[in-house]
Amino acid sequence: MNKLAQKYLRPSQIPTKACHGCGIGMIENWLLQAIDELGLKQEDVVFGTGIGCVGRQTFATWGGDNFGATHGRALAVATGLKIAQPDKKYLVVVGDGDAAAIGTSHLIHAARRNLGVTVVCEDNMGYESTGGQFSPTTPAGYVTNSSPYGMVEPSFDPCDVVKAAGATFVAETTATQWHQTIKIVKKALQNDGFSFVHVRFPCNENFGAYALGTRDTLKNLEWIWEHTQGRTADGKPTDFTWETGIKHDASNSRPEFSKILRDLVRKAGGTPASAALDRVEGVVVDD
Ligand SMILES: Cc1ncc(C[n+]2csc(CCOP(=O)(O)OP(=O)(O)O)c2C)c(N)n1
Numbered sequence: 001m002n003k004l005a006q007k008y009l010r011p012s013q014i015p016t017k018a019c020h021g022c023g024i025g026m027i028e029n030w031l032l033q034a035i036d037e038l039g040l041k042q043e044d045v046v047f048g049t050g051i052g053c054v055g056r057q058t059f060a061t062w063g064g065d066n067f068g069a070t071h072g073r074a075l076a077v078a079t080g081l082k083i084a085q086p087d088k089k090y091l092v093v094v095g096d097g098d099a100a101a102i103g104t105s106h107l108i109h110a111a112r113r114n115l116g117v118t119v120v121c122e123d124n125m126g127y128e129s130t131g132g133q134f135s136p137t138t139p140a141g142y143v144t145n146s147s148p149y150g151m152v153e154p155s156f157d158p159c160d161v162v163k164a165a166g167a168t169f170v171a172e173t174t175a176t177q178w179h180q181t182i183k184i185v186k187k188a189l190q191n192d193g194f195s196f197v198h199v200r201f202p203c204n205e206n207f208g209a210y211a212l213g214t215r216d217t218l219k220n221l222e223w224i225w226e227h228t229q230g231r232t233a234d235g236k237p238t239d240f241t242w243e244t245g246i247k248h249d250a251s252n253s254r255p256e257f258s259k260i261l262r263d264l265v266r267k268a269g270g271t272p273a274s275a276a277l278d279r280v281e282g283v284v285v286d287d
């Protein structure tokens, strides 16, 4: 186990049950690096997960507080937690089937409210835990288990959607961009409001096998890298290009949602946080 895993994760949850060469563990390691470089401790961060491979492989791996929920609902849970414990950092990892499809309504409204969470959408370009069906981020024309003649729908960009909804930090990166990803996650976590980080990664088992015809990790990574560069390894233009990097940075430019609610409670003469929790026996909240 590496030093960061020892420092931050639960030994009983490591190694995960992810397929060989899956990018999920690599991205989790980079999240830990970002957390570590910011000097955050286990007790400073609450780790939330959606469902699917991304959720299942990372659920309860964090050594501090964890929660999990079905698609979209991790943000509903995070909203309650942020209101109750505003000083923690909330890191929520979800799949593309969550952020770009079944959970999108929660995502849009968390962005609109500028809820103080960092959502990392780990995008393997399909519903992989359920057998490799296409999702809204599957590139047009690519074969999946449920699109044997190629994906007929145009691709959907969750970054555009959360930016339009009001997210204060939006960035896109891939599992081939280690330094960039850590830098972006650090910036995302330093925003008091809603941060969205879209990270594409290889699912060798399904997307790789169906769309690219290979389960080889390096070939899958190379395909992603080529599409960030717009060129194949032998110099030909790729069929499309993903622009990566920070897409929108208005960090700390407008009030965070739970703060608005606390201010409102004060204005109404109440006591923030305890106002929401005073009917729950045994809960003591300092604000
Ligand atoms: C609200 C809701 N709808 C449907 C499901 C069923 N479901 C579980 S995993 C999954 C696919 C997940 O795809 P994605 O979010 O892309 O994650 P991946 O498995 O690819 O990492 C679905 C549809 C669910 N858990 N919750």
Ligand code: SF4
Binding pocket: 017, 018, 019, 020, 021, 022, 023, 024, 053, 054, 057, 124, 128, 129, 202, 203, 204, 205, 206
């Ligand atoms: S099915 Fe794909 S995304 Fe899921 S654990 Fe295996 S390689 Fe990773």
